[in-house]
Amino acid sequence: MREQHHEKIHVTTWFSCLLPALLSGLLSSLSGAEYHLSALGDDARDGLTPETAWQSLSRASTARYRPGDCLVLRAGDRFAGSLHLGQGGDAQQPVVVTSSAGGRATIASGNGETGVMLDAGHVTLRGFDLSGPGATAAPSGDGIHLRCATAGQRVAGVVLSDLRVSGFPGHGIRLSADGAGAGVDDLLVEHCRASANGEGGMGSWGPCAQGVWAHHRIVVRECCFHDNRGIPSKNTNHSGNGIILGDVQDAVIEQCRAWGNGADCTFTGGGPVGIWLCEADRSVIRACVSHHNHTGTQSVDGGGFDLDGGCTRCVITGCLSWRNDGAGYLLCQYQGARELRGNQIRDCWSVGDGRAHGYAGLHLWCDPAGSVHDCLVTACTLVMDATPQGSACIRWSTPADAVRVENSAMVALGGAWLVRGIGQPGCSVAGNHWFAHGDARAAREDQTPAEVPGAVEQLRDAWVIPDQIDLAWLKRLAGVVATGASGASVQASWGDVLAFGASAASAGKQ
Numbered sequence: 001m002r003e004q005h006h007e008k009i010h011v012t013t014w015f016s017c018l019l020p021a022l023l024s025g026l027l028s029s030l031s032g033a034e035y036h037l038s039a040l041g042d043d044a045r046d047g048l049t050p051e052t053a054w055q056s057l058s059r060a061s062t063a064r065y066r067p068g069d070c071l072v073l074r075a076g077d078r079f080a081g082s083l084h085l086g087q088g089g090d091a092q093q094p095v096v097v098t099s100s101a102g103g104r105a106t107i108a109s110g111n112g113e114t115g116v117m118l119d120a121g122h123v124t125l126r127g128f129d130l131s132g133p134g135a136t137a138a139p140s141g142d143g144i145h146l147r148c149a150t151a152g153q154r155v156a157g158v159v160l161s162d163l164r165v166s167g168f169p170g171h172g173i174r175l176s177a178d179g180a181g182a183g184v185d186d187l188l189v190e191h192c193r194a195s196a197n198g199e200g201g202m203g204s205w206g207p208c209a210q211g212v213w214a215h216h217r218i219v220v221r222e223c224c225f226h227d228n229r230g231i232p233s234k235n236t237n238h239s240g241n242g243i244i245l246g247d248v249q250d251a252v253i254e255q256c257r258a259w260g261n262g263a264d265c266t267f268t269g270g271g272p273v274g275i276w277l278c279e280a281d282r283s284v285i286r287a288c289v290s291h292h293n294h295t296g297t298q299s300v301d302g303g304g305f306d307l308d309g310g311c312t313r314c315v316i317t318g319c320l321s322w323r324n325d326g327a328g329y330l331l332c333q334y335q336g337a338r339e340l341r342g343n344q345i346r347d348c349w350s351v352g353d354g355r356a357h358g359y360a361g362l363h364l365w366c367d368p369a370g371s372v373h374d375c376l377v378t379a380c381t382l383v384m385d386a387t388p389q390g391s392a393c394i395r396w397s398t399p400a401d402a403v404r405v406e407n408s409a410m411v412a413l414g415g416a417w418l419v420r421g422i423g424q425p426g427c428s429v430a431g432n433h434w435f436a437h438g439d440a441r442a443a444r445e446d447q448t449p450a451e452v453p454g455a456v457e458q459l460r461d462a463w464v465i466p467d468q469i470d471l472a473w474l475k476r477l478a479g480v481v482a483t484g485a486s487g488a489s490v491q492a493s494w495g496d497v498l499a500f501g502a503s504a505a506s507a508g509k510q
Contacts, residue, residue, distance in 0.1 A: 032068025032093060035060070036100075039077040050074070050100075057081040057107065068093035073128055075103030082113045082141075088120035091157055098126045104164075106131055112139040115165070118146045121156040121185075125163060132168030135198035136231060142170035143197065146187070148214075151179030160189045166196045169231070175204035175215055177247065182206075183214035190221045194228065199239050200261070200272065201225030206247030208279045208310065210338065213249035220245075225258045230265035230272060230296070238301070240265040240272040242293065251283040262302050262325075263294040270334070271301030274324065279310035279338060284317070291322040300357055302326040304350065309337030309370070314344075321350045327363035327395075328353035328382065331403070333370040340366070341373040351383045353391075360384070360395035360420065361410075364403065372400040380408040386415040394429075396421030403427040411435040 037060055041053035054060055057079050060071055067089035089095040099105040106129040107115045115130035130143045143165035146155050165172035172194025177183040183206055194201035206214025230240025242258030245251050258274035265272050274290030277283050295302030304321025307314050321328035328350025333340040350361035361382030366372050382393040393410035412418045418434055
């Protein structure tokens with residue numbers, strides 16, 4: 001009995017000594033390895049400490065990362081080239097790329113290089129900068145590219161946080177799906193800034209197959225997209241967008257801001273927009289601001305927001321569009337797209353949009369082969385002043401079907417039109433408030449221009465109030481729209497909006 005007891009004590013002692021080592025190994029495997037990259041490093045080393053750091057992105061790209069691993073870029077250093085991550089983590093332990101404490105590292109890419117290429121999911125990129133060779137450099141490269149290059153390939157669980165991406169000829173952030181069943185799932189982009197890129201700040205694309213969407217549950221939150229001017233030499237499609245999400249389902253763009261985009265676009269078939277969706281289903285743009293976006297002199301659009309070809313069951317809500325070249329809010333259907341149906345624009349403002357090409361606060365256009373179906377615009381405020389091309393609160397450029405504009409306020413200042421466009425017998429404009437300052441010509445039948453017969457029909461039973469406007473209308477959303485990281489800039493925008501409203505109203509009375 002005594003020997004058995006002694007043996008039991010021996011086993012217990014042995015296990016108690018071994019347990020810390022087992023736990024240490026287990027915790028180490030759970031937390032993953034930490035690799036380091038430094039401009040003073042050496043690719044021949046193991047990379048496992050700051051003192052034995054690697055030096056190049058090419059060496060970091062060849063590593064076989066496992067769930068929980070982290071690649072730390074030394075703060076303040078610039079790393080030339082491209083980082084390619086073909087292996088990711090898992091839902092509980094992503095692979096993380098970040099800067100070391102005390103600053104930000106920069107990935108500086110040359111002509112034709114993409115800053116970070118992701119072919120794998122469950123990767124987090126956080127807290128560093130990406131710099132390209134310039135928006136007009138050739139060949140093109142993107143800042144960050146989530147690439148699904150083969151049929152059926154899915155990239156899921158990627159997080160892009162606190163990144164600054166600028167100077168790439170392509171997109172700052174790009175999602176692509178090149179085969180059937182390929183695409184990105186559950187992407188979060190937050191607190192990022194994409195500026196001075198050629199194609200745009202952020203864009204997603206896919207095959208646009210009927211009945212399916214390439215990318216799912218894409219969330220873009222509290223980001224800024226600005227001064228992506230476009231590519232002057234590109235004449236095959238638009239460029240210079242703030243953010244465009246295409247071929248997406250259940251996407252959300254919220255509390256984001258876009259400005260200064262699109263000025264160098266030269267494509268005549270369609271232009272850039274600050275914030276927009278196309279070929280999207282059940283997707284939302286909310287609490288965003290899009291202002292001072294442009295388009296080239298030979299191009300079109302340059303608007304604030306857009307639900308474009310193939311959008312179904314999408315919503316723009318609680319947004320402010322202000323002083324854009326194009327429409328504040330565009331409903332547009334192009335040839336070959338899926339149907340455009342069941343969309344809503346609600347609780348939104350357009351102030352002083354339509355600076356060029358005769359656009360309106362709310363503008364509807366479709367290719368003759370398509371149509372805009374069953375869309376609702378409600379509880380919106382559209383405030384327009386005059387432009388040489390003839391701006392209006394609402395413009396119908398082509399026929400639409402079952403579009404309703406309800407419970408909204410239209411304010412025409414200084415000779416702007418309230419409504420322009422062809423008659424819309426299949427649409428409803430009812431229960432709205434109409435205000436006209438100065439020459440309220442769109443409200444009077446004898447001054448309806450010959451090129452837009454029927455526009456005044458929508459005002460026959462409306463109460464048009466001349467020479468009155470209460471600037472409290474313009475203050476309703478001040479301090480409410482888009483709180484969070486972009487709140488301070490939103491407040492500044494509203495100060496400009498109020499000043500514009502007071503000035504335009506005063507000019508309208510002269």
